[in-house]
Amino acid sequence: xxxxxxxxxxxxxxxxxxxxxxxxxxxxxxxxxxxxxxxxxxxxxxxxxxxxxxxxxxxxxxxxxxxxxxxxxxxxxxxxxxxxxxxxxxxxxxxxxxxxxxxxxxxxxxxxxxxxxxxxxxxxxxxxxxxxxxxxxxxxxxxxxxxxxxxxxxxxxxxxxxxxxxxxxxxxxxxxxxxxxxxxxxxxxxxxxxxxxxxxxxxxxxxxxxxxxxxxxxxxxxxxxxxxxxxxxxxxxxxxxxxxxxxxxxxxxxx
Amino acid sequence: xxxxxxxxxxxxxxxxxxxxxxxxxxxxxxxxxxxxxxxxxxxxxxxxxxxxxxxxxxxxxxxxxxxxxxxxxxxxxxxxxxxxxxxxxxxxxxxxxxxxxxxxxxxxxxxxxxxxxxxxxxxxxxxxxxxxxxxxxxxxxxxxxxxxxxxxxxxxxxxxx
Numbered sequence: 475x476x477x478x479x480x481x482x483x484x485x486x487x488x489x490x491x492x493x494x495x496x497x498x499x500x501x502x503x504x505x506x507x508x509x510x511x512x513x514x515x516x517x518x519x520x521x522x523x524x525x526x527x528x529x530x531x532x533x534x535x536x537x538x539x540x541x542x543x544x545x546x547x548x549x550x551x552x553x554x555x556x557x558x559x560x561x562x563x564x565x566x567x568x569x570x571x572x573x574x575x576x577x578x579x580x581x582x583x584x585x586x587x588x589x590x591x592x593x594x595x596x597x598x599x600x601x602x603x604x605x606x607x608x609x610x611x612x613x614x615x616x617x618x619x620x621x622x623x624x625x626x627x628x629x630x631x632x633x634x635x636x637x638x639x640x641x642x643x644x645x646x647x648x649x650x651x652x653x654x655x656x657x658x659x660x661x662x663x664x665x666x667x668x669x670x671x672x673x674x675x676x677x678x679x680x681x682x683x684x685x686x687x688x689x690x691x692x693x694x695x696x697x698x699x700x701x702x703x704x705x706x707x708x709x710x711x712x713x714x715x716x717x718x719x720x721x722x723x724x725x726x727x728x729x
Numbered sequence: 730x731x732x733x734x735x736x737x738x739x740x741x742x743x744x745x746x747x748x749x750x751x752x753x754x755x756x757x758x759x760x761x762x763x764x765x766x767x768x769x770x771x772x773x774x775x776x777x778x779x780x781x782x783x784x785x786x787x788x789x790x791x792x793x794x795x796x797x798x799x800x801x802x803x804x805x806x807x808x809x810x811x812x813x814x815x816x817x818x819x820x821x822x823x824x825x826x827x828x829x830x831x832x833x834x835x836x837x838x839x840x841x842x843x844x845x846x847x848x849x850x851x852x853x854x855x856x857x858x859x860x861x862x863x864x865x866x867x868x869x870x871x872x873x874x875x876x877x878x879x880x881x882x883x884x885x886x887x888x889x890x
Contacts, residue, residue, distance in 0.1 A: 494796045501797055505753050580752050580798055582760040583862060588799070615799060622799050650859075652757070713757070 492593065495617030502576050502588060502620070568682055570604070570719040571595065576620065585625035585652065585712070587611070591720055592619045600680055602721045608686035608709030609633075609674055610718055625712050626687065627652055635687050636675035640665060643675055646687060646706060652713045655688050657704035662695045664702060672706055682723045736889035740782065743770050743880065744790055752797050761861045764868040765839050767794055769876045771809060772835055775816040776824055777884060787813035804849035808842040828874055836870030 520528075571591060579586035591597045593616045601613040603623050611625040624631055629650035635657075636643050642664060646655045660666060670690040676683025688706035695702045747766035755763055767790060774782040791806030798805075815838070816823065823831065843863055883889075 491796075491802065494802075495799075497793070498797045498799075501749060501752060505749055509754075577752065578754060580755075580760065580763065581800070582757060583859060586799065 491615065492617055495592075495615075495620060498617070499619050506576055569722045571722065573597075573603075573718050573720050575716055575718060583650070585611075585628035585631075585648065585650070586614075587623040587625065587718070588620055589623055589718060589720075590620055592617045592621050594618055595720075596722070597621045597720055602681045602685070602723075604685055604719045604721055605710045605715040605717070606719075607711055608688070609681065610710045610712060610715065612680065613720070623718070625652075626708060626710075627655060627712055632658075633681055633687065634675045634677040635672040636683075637666060637690075638671040638673045639667075642666060643677065644672075644704075646672060653707055655706040655708055657690075657706060658701070660702045660704050662697075662700065662702045666690060666693055666702070666704060668693055682721060736887045737781065739883065739887045739889045740774055740778070743774075743883075746770075748790070748793060748797060751794060762864050762868045764872045765842060765865055767791075767805075768809070768812065768839055768842060768869060769835070769872060770880070771813070772816065772838065772873075773877060773880050775813055776820050777881075778890070779817060779820045782813075783817060784810050784813040800846070801849045801853050804846050805842075807849075808845040811845075812838050812842065828877060831877065832870045832873040835873040836866050839866040839869040 573589040573591040573595075575587050576590050577588040579588075587610075589603070597613055597616050599613055599616055603610045603612060609626060611623045611628075611631065613621045614624045615622040625648070626633060626646065627648040627650070629648050631648040632645050634643065635646045644657045644660055644666075647658050649656050655672075657666075657672075668690055672687045672690065674681040674683055674685045674687055686709040688708045690704060691707045692705040693702055694704075744767070747770040750766040751763070771782065771787050771790060775787070787809040788806045791809035792803070794805040794809075795802050823834065826834065840863070843866055847862060
């Protein structure tokens with residue numbers, strides 16, 4: 475029995491785990507039944523006026539988004555032009571697949587999600603996961619029908635980021651708190667301010683660059699310490715998203 | 730000892746319910762206090778039917794829980810197997826304990842389970858742990874006061890032997 479504890483560490487168990495996770499699928503399906511029933515109940519009982527109001531709101535939202543998109547197309551063209559001028563490579567367009575969160579880790583110490591896309595849908599270990607607001611985490615374990623996502627706030631997670639204002643590079647580590655990231659080894663003299671937007675830098679080759687990660691909420695500089703203590707709030711709604719996006723960057727597909 | 734099992738389906742169902750309860754979503758604050766349902770149910774059957782539920786069944790349930798929770802494969806299995814062994818050795822004495830004494834014993838077993846979990850996770854690189862991880866030991870011990878009478882009632886109602 476101790477042998478199993480050791481076997482886990484030797485990395486040849488990964489395919490076995492993929493198969494075993496099939497066993498877990500019906501359990502999670504059953505556990506999810508109450509929330510699905512509540513949703514269905516709410517859907518079927520929402521009144522006509524609610525639906526009309528919803529429709530109206532969505533329509534106006536789509537109008538606004540479309541208007542923004544026009545601007546975006548132009549900006550994109552301009553961006554490509556500028557990049558050509560500077561001889562830098564064009565950023566590849568990422569394709570995404572929507573996945574549904576089917577469970578969160580029952581251990582409150584870990585920040586893990588279970589999503590309903592697995593190796594059958596092309597998910598792979600190390601795949602970045604985002605939501606509508608920013609970077610969420612990465613896939614650490616792929617099953618056939620589901621995979622596990624490690625959130626950026628888990629205390630075992632760290633990712634390279636860049637301050638979008640001035641391009642300063644840093645490492646954002648998870649703290650184990652759902653609404654906090656810590657930037658490590660930021661020199662006390664660094665130009666970093668509250669309100670700065672952190673985006674993924676793409677260094678390390680795991681996350682594509684340019685996705686919003688967090689916003690700096692606290693910079694405390696203690697003269698006695700060599701490094702400033704910088705805390706950031708994740709942009710992604712880590713504890714709220716029901717739907718997440720798995721990012722397939724085109725480079726990965728080519729490989 | 731009876732040669733034929735009777736009503737073993739209830740044992741299976743109760744274990745399945747315990748597994749479901751241990752992965753059901755809870756609010757973040759409550760999640761710290763989530764009692765170890767599987768341990769409660771397994772301890773009950775280990776005491777009630779020691780000739781049917783043994784080390785191997787507990788180990789199997791533990792593996793299932795490992796897979797469900799996505800934790801280090803074997804950590805729950807190992808802990809439950811040891812718990813099963815402890816009870817197999819001493820169930821005749823444990824049956825004579827009062828309910829409160831048994832609850833204290835379950836508290837100790839759960840503490841052992843948590844320590845094994847933490848140990849297994851620390852070895853695998855999850856460094857930071859919070860003192861609150863020991864809270865389930867308390868809730869599990871307290872819950873034993875209710876679980877034993879309730880499951881006992883069901884056991885008599887469904888005539889599980």
